[in-house]
Amino acid sequence: MEADSLDLQPEPLPPSSDPLSNKFASLNDLAHELASLQDLSNRGSWRSILDKVARARSLSLLTTPHDHLTYLAYNVLAFTKLRRFKEALTELETVDDFDSHHYRYETYPKIYPTRSGSMVPFSLRWLHALVPIKLGDRQEGLDRLYLLLDFVRGKMKEKEEVAASLDVWRKREVFVVNNIVTEHLKGKEHGVCLDLIKCLLARGDSDPHLLSKLGYIQMQIGDLEGAKGSFDEVEKQNSLNETELTNMVSRNKALMYLVEKDYVSAVREYDACIERDAMDAVAINNKAICLMYLRDLSDSIKVLETSLERVPTVALNETLVVNLCSMYELAYVNHSDIKRTLSNWISKVAPDDFDSSCTRI
Structure with missing residues (x-):
């Protein structure tokens, strides 16, 4: 699940037992002007979301408990995106x-006559774990993530006989495990990460993203044969569209070449990714780094600048901009002027949550 796209689903019910499901013809049937909030989040207009939530609250436009929780979730996400973590808390x-x-829906039978279960958006539970980490309390955040994982697995047991509902909770389980693994990787706690991922894979959840992450971790600890085996398994999956899967396979191959310092072969793999998908920001960024290792700084800069010109909304991320500015510092005496020009351009096209300090002016 993308962090920008809130998982606002209530606890899924079997279609036959959910008469209200036929009423939800649009997002606005789920919550007050939800489509507008979703559109603003997709565009990265987080300040506008804060304004919209404040207005809805001040004018008492939120009339149901679920409306209040949905707007709360968007408000917390917006504060988090804008790095205003204390306000999110x-x-x-x-x-x-x-x-x-x-x-719970059943507490309000007059408002929700046919619904039962929790009305808390899953995204709100996730943000509850994420915000402490952002505020520097890593252990509290990890504890909450593990509690969230237990919650998800409890729901999976409840939904075993309902395929559609179970699929939703399985995706949430993978999402939470990925969050936990990411935190443990920051602390170089590779053993815990391997155990978490292998537990899911052993159960038959061969998610290509998990397999790729497993291979990456195996590379980190020097298990290159294990990494190759994991990457080979990715090629056998069919849960992604063809381009997405093929690019994932190519990026994994490129990582193996990088370990061997075969930068020319790595560039070839990244080129293939970009040819299939001009918006593959990972491939674009890594190709530029490989070219820098090959001492072709001019082409390295050109790759990143071209990507920003072609698809700024996709390529414009802090990692790519940091790398581009580092290359400017290596290539040009007047790099401050060049970075200032870049910063001015970014201010016109970047979403609200872009960290402009990454240009290091």
């Missing part, structure tokens, strides 16, 4: 207990 603290009866 303040919003989260307005919810006393996610499992309280106050946040």
Whole structure:
């Protein structure tokens, strides 16, 4: 699940037992002007979301408990995206207990006559774990992520006989495990990461992203044969569209070449990715780095600049800009002027959450 796209689904019910499902012809049937909030989030207009939530609250436009929780989730996400983590935490603290009866449909039979279960968006539970990490309390955040994983697995047991519902919770499980693995990787706790991923894979969840992450971790600890085996397994998967899967396979091959310092072969793989998908920002960034290792700084800069000109909304991320600015510093005496020009351009096209300090002016 993308962090920008909130998982606002209530606990899924079997279609036959959910008469309301036929009423939800649009996002706005789920919550007040939800389509507008979703559109703003897709465009990275996080300040506009804060304004919209504040207006809806001040004018008492939110009339149901679910409306309040949905707008709360968007507000917390917007504060988090804008790195206003203390304000995000303040919003989260307005919810006393996610499992309280106050946040269950059956508590309000007149409003939700045919619904039962929790109305808390899954995204809100995830943000509840993420915000402490952003505030520097890693252990609290990890504890909450593990509690969230237990919650998800509990739901999976409840939904075993309902295929559609079970699929939703399986995707959420993979999402939470990925979050946990990411945090453990920051602490170089590779053993924990391997155990978490292998536990999912042993159960038959051969998610290509998980397999790729497993291979990456195996590379980190020097298990190149294990990494190659994991990357080979990625090629056998069919849960992604052809271009996405083929590019993932090529990027994995490129990583193996990078370990061997065969930068020419790595560039070839990244070129193939970019030819298939001009918006593959990972391939674009890594190709530029490989060219830098090959001492072709001019072409390296050209790759990144071209990507920004062609697809700024995709290529414009802090990692790519940091690398481009580093290359400017290596290539030009007047790099400050060049970086200032880049920074001015970024200010016109970047989403609200872009960290302009990455240009290091």
